[in-house]
Amino acid sequence: MPPRNRVGEVAALRLERLVKTSVNGAPQWHLQPEANRTLVTLSGDWIAQQGHLPDFPESGFRDVPHGEPVEFSTDQLGKWDTSLISFLWELKRTAREDNVQLRIDTLPESARKLLDLLPEIPPTPAPLPPHKFQPVTAVGQLTLDTLNEVGCVSEMGAAAAKGGLAALVGRGMMRTVDLMSDLSAAGPAALLIVGVVNFLVGAILAFVGSVELHKFAADIYVASLVAIAMVREMSAVMTAIIMAGRTGGAYAARISTMQANEEIDALQVFGIPVSSYLILPSVLALAFTMPLLYLYGCLIGMLGGFFVSYIMLDVSPLGYFHETLQALPLDQFTFGFIKSLVFGTFIGLTSCRIGLKAGRSAADVGIAATKAVVVGIVGVIALDAVFAVIANVIGI
Amino acid sequence: MNNQMPSTDDRPVMIDVNDVTLAFGSRVIQHDVSFQVRRGSIFAVMGGSGCGKSTLLKSMIGLLRPTHGTYMVQKDNYWSGDDESRVRIGRRFGVLFQSGALWSSMTVGENVALPMQMFTRLEPHVIRQLVELKLGLVGMLHAIDQYPSELSGGMRKRAGLARAMSLDPDILFFDEPSAGLDPITSARLDELILNLRDGLGATIIIVSHELSSLFHIADDGIFLDADQKTAIAHGSPTWLRDHCTDPTVHAFMHREQLDSSSSHGNG
Numbered sequence: 001m002p003p004r005n006r007v008g009e010v011a012a013l014r015l016e017r018l019v020k021t022s023v024n025g026a027p028q029w030h031l032q033p034e035a036n037r038t039l040v041t042l043s044g045d046w047i048a049q050q051g052h053l054p055d056f057p058e059s060g061f062r063d064v065p066h067g068e069p070v071e072f073s074t075d076q077l078g079k080w081d082t083s084l085i086s087f088l089w090e091l092k093r094t095a096r097e098d099n100v101q102l103r104i105d106t107l108p109e110s111a112r113k114l115l116d117l118l119p120e121i122p123p124t125p126a127p128l129p130p131h132k133f134q135p136v137t138a139v140g141q142l143t144l145d146t147l148n149e150v151g152c153v154s155e156m157g158a159a160a161a162k163g164g165l166a167a168l169v170g171r172g173m174m175r176t177v178d179l180m181s182d183l184s185a186a187g188p189a190a191l192l193i194v195g196v197v198n199f200l201v202g203a204i205l206a207f208v209g210s211v212e213l214h215k216f217a218a219d220i221y222v223a224s225l226v227a228i229a230m231v232r233e234m235s236a237v238m239t240a241i242i243m244a245g246r247t248g249g250a251y252a253a254r255i256s257t258m259q260a261n262e263e264i265d266a267l268q269v270f271g272i273p274v275s276s277y278l279i280l281p282s283v284l285a286l287a288f289t290m291p292l293l294y295l296y297g298c299l300i301g302m303l304g305g306f307f308v309s310y311i312m313l314d315v316s317p318l319g320y321f322h323e324t325l326q327a328l329p330l331d332q333f334t335f336g337f338i339k340s341l342v343f344g345t346f347i348g349l350t351s352c353r354i355g356l357k358a359g360r361s362a363a364d365v366g367i368a369a370t371k372a373v374v375v376g377i378v379g380v381i382a383l384d385a386v387f388a389v390i391a392n393v394i395g396i
Numbered sequence: 397m398n399n400q401m402p403s404t405d406d407r408p409v410m411i412d413v414n415d416v417t418l419a420f421g422s423r424v425i426q427h428d429v430s431f432q433v434r435r436g437s438i439f440a441v442m443g444g445s446g447c448g449k450s451t452l453l454k455s456m457i458g459l460l461r462p463t464h465g466t467y468m469v470q471k472d473n474y475w476s477g478d479d480e481s482r483v484r485i486g487r488r489f490g491v492l493f494q495s496g497a498l499w500s501s502m503t504v505g506e507n508v509a510l511p512m513q514m515f516t517r518l519e520p521h522v523i524r525q526l527v528e529l530k531l532g533l534v535g536m537l538h539a540i541d542q543y544p545s546e547l548s549g550g551m552r553k554r555a556g557l558a559r560a561m562s563l564d565p566d567i568l569f570f571d572e573p574s575a576g577l578d579p580i581t582s583a584r585l586d587e588l589i590l591n592l593r594d595g596l597g598a599t600i601i602i603v604s605h606e607l608s609s610l611f612h613i614a615d616d617g618i619f620l621d622a623d624q625k626t627a628i629a630h631g632s633p634t635w636l637r638d639h640c641t642d643p644t645v646h647a648f649m650h651r652e653q654l655d656s657s658s659s660h661g662n663g
Contacts, residue, residue: 173514262497269457269491270511270563271483277514 026052027080029087031060038064040091043076046084053083056090061098070095072106085114096120153353156275157345160283163276173276182285186247190293193246194239198297201234202226202304210313219313223320224327226305231328235297236336237384240343243290244376248351251282252372255355256365264356274356283348290344291337298336335396339387346383347376398641401631405616407434409470410567410599411456416465418451425451428465429627431618438593438600440610440617440633444648447622449603450494453571456601457491458482469567487515490565490598494572496552498544504531504555505540511562530558534588550581557588561596568592570602574609582606586613607651611637619645 027044046053064070077084088107092115095102104112166172209225255278258264267274302324309315351372358368411433418425425448433439441449454460456467458474467474472485498507508527512518518526531537534554544552553573560568573589574582586609593600604610610617610633619629619636621644629636629645637649647654 175513258500261500262493262495263499265459266491266493266497266499266559268459269486269489270514271486272511272514 025078027054027083029054029056031063033063033065037068038070039073040070041073041076042084043078045078046080046087048081048083054087056087056094058094060091060094061100064098064100067101069101069103071103074106074108077108080111082114085111085118088115089118093120093122149353152357153349156279156353156356157283157349159273159275160280160349163273163280164284166276167280172280173273174280175277178277179281179284182281183289185250186243186285187289187292190243190246190289191296194242194293194297195300197238197242198230198235198301199304199307201238202230202301202306203308204304205229205234205301206305206308207312210309214313219309219315220319220323222305222309222313222315223323226309227302227324227327228332230298230301230305231332231336233336233384235301236294236340236343237380239290239293239297239340240347240380241377243286243293243344244347244351244380245373247286248347248376249369249373251348251351252355252358253365253369255352256358256368259356259358260360260362260365279349279352282352283345286344286348287341288344290340290347294336294340295333298333331396335387335391339384342383342387343380346379350375350379398639399619399629399631399636399645401616401635401639405434405437407436409433410435411470411601412466412468413456414466414468416452416455416462416467418448418455418460419463424625426620427626429618429620430465431627431630433599433601434616435599436593436597437616438589438602438614440614441601441603441620442605442610442617442633442636442648443620444605444622447620448625449605449620450571452620453569453601453603457489457569458486487563488565488567490560490563490568492553492556492560492568492570492573494575496544496549496556498552498555498559500544503541503543504536504547504558507544507555508559508562511559515563527562530561531555533561533592534558535584550577550585553577553585554588557585561592564596566596566598568598568600570600570604572604572606573602574604574606582609585609589613605648607633607649619648 025044027046029040029042032039032041088111092102104115163172163174167174205226206222209222210219213219213221264274267277306320309320310317354368354372354375358364409432414430416429417427429452441452443449451460455462461475469485469488474482474485498504499510502510505527508530509523512523512526528537528540531540534557536551536554536558539547539551539555547555570589573585577585589600590613592598602614614633616632618627621628629640629642631640633649636645640646640649644654
């Protein structure tokens with residue numbers, strides 16, 4: 001029972017330190033040949049916190065005559081802690097290498113007991129496998145992993161969709177309470193930050209546009225610039241990025257914490273499908289709130305643009321309003337709306353998947369949250385590029 | 397070598413594990429493990445830390461597919477069927493996880509109620525009544541509206557036990573029930589387990605290395621060894637303590653240090 005022994009040892013060590021009262025200053029040692037033996041004299045206080053700890057050199061036993069024992073003299077030894085043991089361990093290993101006979105029994109008993117707990121030869125750490133640079137293998141592996149992930153996310157999405165259909169028929173595993181709490185976290189709670197960001201984006205667009213358009217005395221077109229940019233791109237992308245950081249990260253952290261706490265295992269053992277119980281409400285919440293937040297973002301963005309134009313440029317409110325309506329055909333809204341729906345579903349699915357795949361330690365929760373945010377943001381921008389190409393092809 | 401308790405038990409076999417091999421990738425955790433658990437017995441899976449006890453339990457509750465071997469729950473082959481059949485068989489299981497694994501977003505009462513809400517068509521007030529009954533059995537009725545984070549370790553385990561019983565399973569799995577509990581709480585949990593077995597007639601499989609509790613409650617068991625990666629002894633903890641001659645088992649059961657020269661080479 002090593003734990004109990006060690007407790008005893010520590011107690012003995014403490015006791016010895018209290019009993020020894022001599023304060024001899026810096027820790028010192030020296031080797032002294034005598035008749036038929038060699039004496040190692042230890043003196044001073046060996047306290048790690050006070051520093052200046054001596055080393056035992058590898059050649060320390062070179063002058064010891066063959067076959068003669070090495071003994072210790074500890075009469076002048078003051079207080080000591082594990083720093084002395086560390087020194088003695090070094091000395092013991094050197095003695096072993098040089099085939100010197102060490103009379104451990106001449107040490108104080110508590111020091112000897114501690115020394116006995118230590119292995120004679122410290123284990124050599126296994127050498128790490130040499131890291132080879134294999135670009136082809138790495139690219140291949142990355143491709144396989146990525147394809148695998150795409151497959152897993154799709155499978156999960158399909159399972160969640162199936163769970164959603166079952167819920168419509170009334171045999172679902174999703175609880176309304178969970179859906180409601182996810183909806184409120186992904187919707188109303190995000191209004192403020194989505195509003196602030198989109199207002200500023202709209203204002204910035206108006207600033208940038210006004211500089212150029214003013215040269216042509218086309219100030220009024222700031223309205224259409226802001227409107228088209230917000231509705232077509234900025235509101236959808238900015239809102240998705242905010243939600244990836246806010247809600248996606250939260251989903252990944254929540255699910256990976258559940259994983260670490262065996263809560264996911266408990267669900268599986270009960271036969272409660274994770275896809276419809278846990279993932280479906282999260283994805284539904286994002287897929288439902290994201291388009292609404294998008295519309296809200298558009299409105300606030302245009303408001304930001306109007307605010308700047310009204311103050312900086314010579315644009316009347318009615319003119320701005322009229323120009324905005326002129327510039328916006330409905331299909332721009334439809335396009336942005338569909339985009340934000342896809343972004344919401346994408347963020348929901350990937351962050352849940354990353355949470356489920358995470359390891360089971362506290363560090364893994366952080367890694368999962370970071371990863372979900374990164375994948376969410378990069379994915380949203382990549383998807384947006386795909387949408388831009390599609391829009392170009394079908395001519396919206 | 398004397399490492400198999402002579403069996404006089406004629407209760408019907410509830411669980412039959414035959415030549416099961418468990419591995420993560422190419423790393424074998426345990427190989428060729430075979431044992432039978434009879435109805436109404438408290439079966440202990442013993443062994444030192446890291447020998448694969450919890451992994452074996454994981455595979456028995458359906459979280460890890462064995463690479464080889466069969467696992468029968470009465471007449472059903474657990475791993476040969478599809479997901480649906482596994483869920484159906486798994487409905488007979490109740491599991492108490494090491495940390496309790498209560499769903500942290502729900503109160504204790506909701507935790508116990510959730511499986512019933514999912515899998516039965518009971519009225520809400522009947523469910524509430526059953527939840528109160530189950531929490532009452534484990535002495536946790538006072539905590540019905542508390543969240544898991546507000547509970548102590550022992551309370552979480554007891555609440556986890558109530559949840560494990562929520563669908564009235566006839567096979568209960570306990571993963572280190574007394575780990576991290578003080579002796580009094582742990583003794584009370586032992587008493588509770590015995591009462592549940594006697595009262596509900598459940599079959600209980602318990603993973604533990606808590607000797608005092610094992611001697612007290614278990615009437616059959618298996619000893620897994622980390623070095624040989626397989627079962628090295630079968631029998632109740634008391635029998636293994638008194639009769640088993642395997643040095644590892646002997647040292648384990650008597651809380652002795654293992655003489656390193658004799659721990660190997662007795663396969």
